[in-house]
Amino acid sequence: MKDEQLPPVRSVSPEAGLASVPAVKQYLRSAETYGIDYAPLLTQAGISPDVLNDNNQWVPASALEKLLSLLIPASGDPCFGLHTSAHISYDMYCIQGYINMNCANLREIWDKTPILEKIIGDMGYSTPIYGPEESSLRWDCNYTDPVVKRHITENILASWACYAREFLLPDRANEGPTQVCFTHSAPADPALLGEYDNIFGCEVLFDQPYNAITIDNGSLSYPITQANPAILSSLLDHATLILKELDKNRSFADQVKNLLRLMMNNGVPRREAIAEQLNMNSRTLQRKLKEEDTSYQLLLDELRFEMASHYLAKTNLTMESVAEKLGFAETRSFYRHFKNYSGQTAGEFRKQHQMEFSA
Structure with missing residues (x-):
């Protein structure tokens, strides 16, 4: 994808939550x-058809929730969210x-998903959990309508599986996830369980403490052939x-912190680099x-501590790797920083959260 093909940066609604048009x-x-005539449903949900002509726009997340509350019963399909994953496309995830x-x-x-997923919308948030042999990507839904929550959660996890299989690792399409978990209960009709097997091809558990898709670490580290660092x-x-x-529309401190979180992928950015992104000088x-x-x-x-806490509690990265990811020149500098900030050593923190890590 060349620079001139990048979508324009659009002004967005001041609504607290958004959902991308794709x-x-x-x-x-x-x-x-x-065969649903969804035009009147869009009107009821407060979504203008004109907005849908521009993939670089967003609608209020509350409008998507309302739309789904109308589409789901209109479909008559108890697995509407699950089956919607069949309509995944490369552009659904925007940039x-x-x-x-x-x-x-x-x-x-x-690693990048929790930072970037806001571009797609505020429907929920992801958390990667890395284990020694298998790892999971968990997803927490922000919606409150229990029916919508069930269907959108099933769609998100099923879309992840279909997207990886079709666009990211097509030569490993037969391997898929090793387990999928949902917080909601299984469908009332046992015959519908076969629909989940068709999508995921692995064990699917319900009434679990979290929503997650789990894969083996071999798939996690398998190279994506079309990757281009430039x-x-x-x-x-x-x-x-x-x-x-x-x-x-967030506080200035939140804006700076979010920029730091994104730019930390390339090492700790200088204050001047953050200021430049915000179109101001360092003094301002x-x-x-x-x-x-x-x-x-x-x-x-604060951000380094948040990221360190995640790596220590939910991954099996070595202390040296954690220090490197957080931009510390020496591991002992990371040890000192963590102890000064939290009052306990990095090793003590990891041991304390070992049960959560293995959950």
Whole structure:
């Protein structure tokens, strides 16, 4: 994907939550297969058909929830969300989809997913959990309608599986996930369980404490053949601009912290680099952060601790690898930073959270 093909950065609604147009279209493509006239349903949900002509736009997440509450019963399909995964397309994930296709492997994709998924929408959030032999990507839904929550969760996990199989690792399509978990109960009709097997091809568990798709670490590290580091760098730069636009109604400190989180993939960015992304000089950035009773260094320390806590509690990365990911020149500097910030050693923290890690 060349630079001139990058989608423009659009102004977004001040709504607290958003859903991208491609994410909405996946459900509409599915609705068409059921013969549903969804035009009046869009009106009821408050979604303008004109907005759907531009894949670089968003709609309020509440509008998507309302739309799904109408589409699901209209379909008459108790597995509507699950079956909607058949309508996955490379553009459903917006620029994140292009980023995924240029990452080295699934592990790199999973590392970036919690940072980038806001571009697709605020329907929920992902958390990668890395184990010694298998790893999981968990997903928590932000919606409250229990029916919508069930269907959108099944769609998200099934779409992950279909997207990886079709676009990322087509030569490993027969391997798939090793286990899938859902927090909701199994369908009332046992015959429907075969639908889950058709999609996932593995053990599917219900009434679990989390929603997750689990794969073996061989698949996690298997190279994505079309990956291009140069294109990836360009796409990440553009994603930074989109995320900055999405965050413009958040506090200035949150905007800086989110930029730091995204740019930490290439080492710890200098304060000047963050200021440049926000179209200001370093002195203005310092002044605006001071007005919110914080600073660049405080935000960096806070983010490093958050990321360290995740790596220590939910991955099997060595201390040396954690230190390197957080931009510390020496592991002992990381040890000292973690102890000063948390009051306990990194080793003590990892041991304390070992049960959560193995869950």
